[in-house]
Amino acid sequence: MTKAPPPMSLLAELTHRCPLQCPYCSNPLRLDPRAGELDTATWKRVLDEAAAMGVLQVHFSGGEPMARPDLADLVAHAVSLGLYTNLITSGVLLNRETLGALSEAGLDHIQLSFQDADASEGERIGGMAGAQAKKLEAARLIVEEGLPLTLNFVIHRQNAERVPAMLDLAGQLGARRVEIAHTQYYGWGLLNRDALLPDRAQLEATEAAVAAARAHFGTRMAIDFVTPDYYAERPKPCMGGWGQRFLNISPSGKVLPCHAAESIPGLTFPSVKEEALESIWQDSPLFRLYRGTDWMPEPCQSCAFKEDDWGGCRCQALALAGQADATDPVCHRAPAHDRIIQALAKRPATPPAFRYRRYHNAE
Numbered sequence: 001m002t003k004a005p006p007p008m009s010l011l012a013e014l015t016h017r018c019p020l021q022c023p024y025c026s027n028p029l030r031l032d033p034r035a036g037e038l039d040t041a042t043w044k045r046v047l048d049e050a051a052a053m054g055v056l057q058v059h060f061s062g063g064e065p066m067a068r069p070d071l072a073d074l075v076a077h078a079v080s081l082g083l084y085t086n087l088i089t090s091g092v093l094l095n096r097e098t099l100g101a102l103s104e105a106g107l108d109h110i111q112l113s114f115q116d117a118d119a120s121e122g123e124r125i126g127g128m129a130g131a132q133a134k135k136l137e138a139a140r141l142i143v144e145e146g147l148p149l150t151l152n153f154v155i156h157r158q159n160a161e162r163v164p165a166m167l168d169l170a171g172q173l174g175a176r177r178v179e180i181a182h183t184q185y186y187g188w189g190l191l192n193r194d195a196l197l198p199d200r201a202q203l204e205a206t207e208a209a210v211a212a213a214r215a216h217f218g219t220r221m222a223i224d225f226v227t228p229d230y231y232a233e234r235p236k237p238c239m240g241g242w243g244q245r246f247l248n249i250s251p252s253g254k255v256l257p258c259h260a261a262e263s264i265p266g267l268t269f270p271s272v273k274e275e276a277l278e279s280i281w282q283d284s285p286l287f288r289l290y291r292g293t294d295w296m297p298e299p300c301q302s303c304a305f306k307e308d309d310w311g312g313c314r315c316q317a318l319a320l321a322g323q324a325d326a327t328d329p330v331c332h333r334a335p336a337h338d339r340i341i342q343a344l345a346k347r348p349a350t351p352p353a354f355r356y357r358r359y360h361n362a363e
């Protein structure tokens with residue numbers, strides 16, 4: 001049996017706890033309770049195993065990873081192993097003291113999320129009063145500390161018109177990079193799809209705003225743009241291919257090929273509590289299930305792009321076509337592509353109320 005190359009990145013979801021309630025949260029609908037979270041020693045052992053198997057980067061995420069008091073300790077451990085460390089945070093728990101501890105631990109980079117450039121809209125979308133001022137202060141402190149800062153904005157029909165203001169804000173705050181990323185529609189995003197899905201005119205306006213900002217900022221600030229899947233011609237190579245470049249560890253220690261894999265029924269999720277990371281990556285039925293191209297149905301199997309997009313997203317195939325091993329319906333050649341067309345056609349003129357992601361259902 002040929003060995004798979006090691007993953008490049010590990011997403012360490014330290015907790016699902018989070019003071020925000022974003023309606024497009026990438027965490028699963030069923031959140032892990034605090035009592036089931038891995039302890040510090042287990043996370044350190046997992047980081048040891050990751051470094052030994054060739055992982056290069058660790059992304060500390062959540063929920064809100066700063067809710068874990070051992071975060072700086074875990075960052076220091078990852079740094080001691082030679083791993084590149086990135087913190088993905090909402091910034092609402094960041095202050096001079098917590099940032100200082102992370103900086104001293106050797107943290108390499110921070111990705112700070114904003115829900116909007118407009119404070120009241122951002123706080124409505126994220127479901128947290130007072131969040132914007134904390135985020136602005138977090139950005140100021142991060143830049144003052146000399147840490148590279150990326151801002152992340154998730155775009156949807158209720159904030160798309162303010163993409164130019166978001167790009168201006170990123171420039172004013174001294175971000176080196178900004179991500180303008182349209183919402184993905186599985187998990188919470190799928191639950192709230194009608195409240196989030198933009199129309200084509202909104203998509204085109206965001207594309208134009210990004211092009212103008214790229215011309216304006218030049219090399220001073222890099223801008224990444226993620227198109228909404230529903231308007232794409234071809235599917236994205238989700239996670240760089242299932243089980244090929246990335247692994248995700250949930251707060252309770254489940255090892256997943258992507259953050260939404262738990263939405264796929266009938267799968268067994270291996271745990272770092274019971275098995276070594278290397279053996280999960282190489283040998284578990286879960287990671288081998290959709291790795292490579294052997295599993296692909298037609299038209300993927302005979303498609304010239306099959307090693308570019310790796311068949312798209314398994315979780316989206318399940319959500320829209322009802323089968324995780326179907327061609328991603330985003331592909332215009334997919335048998336279930338009409339599900340995308342129907343979703344766009346049925347998009348209501350007025351967005352319904354958000355269904356917020358609330359942590360209390362995990363406690």
Ligand code: FES
Nearest residue numbers: 238258313314315
């Ligand atoms: Fe699971 Fe795309 S999110 S494969």
